[in-house]
Amino acid sequence: MKRILGGVLAVLAILPARGHRLDECLQGSFVLVATHRVSVELNLTPGVAVADRILALADTDRDGAVSDAESMAFGRWVSGSLSLEIDGTRRPLGLVGAAFPAAMDLRSGTGTIQLEYATSPLELAVGRHRVRYGNRWEPVPSVYLANALMPAEHSIRVRAQHRDIRQSELDLELDVVRGANRRWWMPASVAFAVLGVGLLWWRRSGGRAAGSPAG
Amino acid sequence: MNPHVPFFRKIPAGIAVALGLALWIVARADVPAAMATANAAGAADAFLATLDDSQRKAAVHAFDDEAQRARWSNLPVSMVRRAGLRMGDLKPAQREAALRVLAAVLSKAGYEKVNAIVEADEALREGSGRGSPAFGRDEFFVSFVGKPSATAPWMLQYGGHHLAINATLHGTNGVLTPTLIATQPAAYVRNGKTIRPMGAENDLAFALVNSLTPAQRSQAILGPVFRDLVLGPGRDGKTIVPEGVQGTSLDARQRRLLMELIAQWAGIINEASAAPRLREIESRLADTWFAWSGPTAPGSAAYFRIQGPTLVIEYAPQNLGGIPANHIHSMYRDPTNDYGRKPTGR
Numbered sequence: 316m317k318r319i320l321g322g323v324l325a326v327l328a329i330l331p332a333r334g335h336r337l338d339e340c341l342q343g344s345f346v347l348v349a350t351h352r353v354s355v356e357l358n359l360t361p362g363v364a365v366a367d368r369i370l371a372l373a374d375t376d377r378d379g380a381v382s383d384a385e386s387m388a389f390g391r392w393v394s395g396s397l398s399l400e401i402d403g404t405r406r407p408l409g410l411v412g413a414a415f416p417a418a419m420d421l422r423s424g425t426g427t428i429q430l431e432y433a434t435s436p437l438e439l440a441v442g443r444h445r446v447r448y449g450n451r452w453e454p455v456p457s458v459y460l461a462n463a464l465m466p467a468e469h470s471i472r473v474r475a476q477h478r479d480i481r482q483s484e485l486d487l488e489l490d491v492v493r494g495a496n497r498r499w500w501m502p503a504s505v506a507f508a509v510l511g512v513g514l515l516w517w518r519r520s521g522g523r524a525a526g527s528p529a530g
Numbered sequence: 531m532n533p534h535v536p537f538f539r540k541i542p543a544g545i546a547v548a549l550g551l552a553l554w555i556v557a558r559a560d561v562p563a564a565m566a567t568a569n570a571a572g573a574a575d576a577f578l579a580t581l582d583d584s585q586r587k588a589a590v591h592a593f594d595d596e597a598q599r600a601r602w603s604n605l606p607v608s609m610v611r612r613a614g615l616r617m618g619d620l621k622p623a624q625r626e627a628a629l630r631v632l633a634a635v636l637s638k639a640g641y642e643k644v645n646a647i648v649e650a651d652e653a654l655r656e657g658s659g660r661g662s663p664a665f666g667r668d669e670f671f672v673s674f675v676g677k678p679s680a681t682a683p684w685m686l687q688y689g690g691h692h693l694a695i696n697a698t699l700h701g702t703n704g705v706l707t708p709t710l711i712a713t714q715p716a717a718y719v720r721n722g723k724t725i726r727p728m729g730a731e732n733d734l735a736f737a738l739v740n741s742l743t744p745a746q747r748s749q750a751i752l753g754p755v756f757r758d759l760v761l762g763p764g765r766d767g768k769t770i771v772p773e774g775v776q777g778t779s780l781d782a783r784q785r786r787l788l789m790e791l792i793a794q795w796a797g798i799i800n801e802a803s804a805a806p807r808l809r810e811i812e813s814r815l816a817d818t819w820f821a822w823s824g825p826t827a828p829g830s831a832a833y834f835r836i837q838g839p840t841l842v843i844e845y846a847p848q849n850l851g852g853i854p855a856n857h858i859h860s861m862y863r864d865p866t867n868d869y870g871r872k873p874t875g876r
Contacts, residue, residue: 335605341758345768358764425603425610427764458757465769473771478754 337424338364340457346448346485347464348471353399353446354433355408363424365455370421372454373428379418386413390430396452399434402445408432439471439491446487461485470494560702562802566634567680567699570800573634574678574686577627581615585624589615593676593683599869602687602694603763604712604859606663607671612689618668628672635686635697635704640798646727647693647711653718654691665691683870692859694763697799698870704803705870709795710763712859714850728858731845734791736828738820741784742775747826750775756823756833759844759861769865772837774821785815792836795843795862814839831855840864 341360346353361369373381373389381389390413399406411433416426450459459482463473470492477486578586591598591613603610617625633641648667655666669690676684683700692712698705713727726732742750752773761768780788792811797804811818817839824832831854836843842863847855866872 335609336758343758343760343765345770423609425605460756460758460760462760463771465771476771476773478752480754482754482756 335362335424336360336458337362338456340365340369340455341460342450342452342457343460343462344448344450344485345462345464346446346487348439348446348466348473348487348489349468350439350470350491351436352434353401353406353437354411354431355397355399355448357393357397357430357432357450359393359428359430360426361421361424361428361455363422366421366424366426368455369428370418373415374418381415381418386415386428389413389415389428390432393430393452394432396450397432398447398449398451400445400447401434401437401439406434406437408434441491441493444489444491446489448485448487450483459483463487560802560806563702563704563806564680566800566802567701567704570631570634570686570699571678571680571684573627573631574674574684577624577631578678580621580624580627585615588613589672590674590677593685595675598673598687599675599685599696600764600766602689602696602708602710604692604694604710606665606691607669608663612671612673614671614673614687616668617670617672618666631672631686632688632695634800635699636695636799637797637801637804640800643711643727643794643798644688644693644695646725647713648690649720649725650713650715650718650727651691651693653720654714663691685869695798696869699803700870703870703872704799705864705867705872706796706799706803706807707862707864708766708868709798709862710860711795711798711862712857714857716847716853716856716858728860731791731794731860732847732855732858733828734787734794735832735834735845736826738784738787738791739822739826739832739834740828741787746775746779746784749779750820750822751826752821752823754823756835756846757848759846759859760835761842761844761863762859762861766868767865770837770842772819772821774819774835774837777815777818777820777838780815780820788815788818788820788836792841792843795860796841798862811838811841814841829854840866 339362343358345356359369370381373385375385375388387410390410394408394410397408399408409432411431414429416428420426448461450461461478461482461484463476463485466473472490472492473487474490475488478484578589581589598613601613617628620628632644636644648670651665651669652667658665670688670693671690673687674684675687676682678684681701683698685696685698688695692714694710696706696709711728716728717724717726739750760770777785777788789812793808796807796811815838818841819837821835822832824830826832831847831849833846842861842865844861845858846860847858850856
C-alpha cells in the first residue's frame, strides 16, 4: 500500500513532465547478426508510474534491491517472451548478462534494465537469410523500438528491415557474401613472410657461394 | 647556385621562402578554428576566475572522467541530477561569464537556439504549478571535462531539461556530438513574438519529405511508429543499419534541403568548427539516408532520421495537450567521433 501511495505521489509530483513517458515501459531492442551467432540487447526503461510493478517482478525476496541472481532470473523469465527465427527455424535466446539499475533510479523513471541474449553457436552460410525477432513481453503497457545494429563483419549485408507497426517484431533480410570478411593483410602478411624467408635463404646460400672460393 | 652573390642580395629570396613557409603552415593549421578554440578557452578562464575554490572544483572535472562525460539527459534535473554549477546559484556576473563561454563555443545561431530552448523551459515553469519538477532558466548546469585550453583537449557541458550541449574542443578541432536538443512547448510568446526553438528543423523536414517523388517516398517513409529516439541518452557507441531513401536518389534541390536541415544541428557549434564538419557531411551525402515515420502534412507529429557514415540525427516529437509535436526530442551524433574521440585520440 505504501509503495502504491508512493508511486501515486511520485506521478503527481512530476505531472507537468507528462511529455516524458510515465505509465509505459520503453523496450528498445538491438539485434546484431554475426556469421557465428545472433545476439540481442534489450533495454527496458519503465516510466515512474510502472517502475514499482517491474521492480516487484524482479525483487522476489522483497528486500528492496535486485541482486545479481534476481537480475539473472528476471532476464531468463523475460526471455520466455522473446523469439528468434533464422530461415524459419526457431533458435532459443540464452541469457548472456543482466544488469539492474539502483532501485531508486528505477523508481524515478530514469533507470534502464539491460538484458543481453544470444543464440548458441551457429554458422550462417553464404547466401540470403532471414532473421525474425519478436518481443511479446508486456507486463505493463509498453512502447517498443527494434533495430538492427550494423554487423561488425563485412561479409554480412542487411538488405532490409521490416517491422510491425508497434515494433514488437523485426524481420531482417540479409546476405552473407563470400570473401568480403577476409582481411587484405592476412594473405599479404603470409606473402611477405614467405618472401622474407626466401630472401634470407637466398642471402645465406649466396653468402656461402661467395665465401667458398676463399675457403 | 652562384657562390659570388653578395649576402645582402640573398635576403629577399630568404624572406620570400620564409613567407611562403609561414603561409603554408597557416593554411594547414586551420587558423580560424584554432582561434575559435583559443577564444573559447579565454572565455572559460575568465568565467573560472569569477568563481571561488569550491565552485571551481565543482565546475572542472578531470578529462578522463568518463562518468561525467556521459552524465547528460533530456529529463528534468530533479529526475536526473547533473553535476557542475547550477545557473540559479551563480551571481549575475558569474552567470554572464558562463553564458559568454557558451557564446564563444557556439555559433550565433546555435547560441540563439540554445537560449530559445532554455526560455521554453522557463515558459514551462511559468505554466507549471507548485510541486512540479525543477524547470526554468535557473535549472541548467555548466561544467568542464578537462581544463579549458587553446591546445589541449577539453569539453564544455551545458545542459538541463531538454538540453545537453557536449562540445569537445582540441586545438583546431571542435566536435559537438553527442548533443541533445529538445523543447516543450514547441512554441511560446516572448515580448509579443512567437518563438519556435525547433521551428526550422520541423519546417525544413516537412519541406524535404514533401519534395520527394512517390518512388522516393515509398523508400523514405517507414511503416512502424517511432515513439522515441533510438539512439538517445545512454545509447553511446551504437551504429544501427541505415534506412529510408539514400542520398544518391535525391536531386540537387533535395540535397540542398537535406544539407540545410543537417546544418540546424551541425551549425550549432562555432562557425569555424561547423564549416569543416558540414563539408565532411556533404562529401558523404551519397551515403546518407533520410527516413520518415508518420504523417507528412506540415504541423503533424512525425519522426525522422538522417544517417550517414559520420552522422546520425533523430527527431522524435510527441502530441501533448492536443497539440501535435508540442514536445520534441532530437539527437545529434557522429558514430565515429562522439565526444571528439577521433581528434583527442582517446
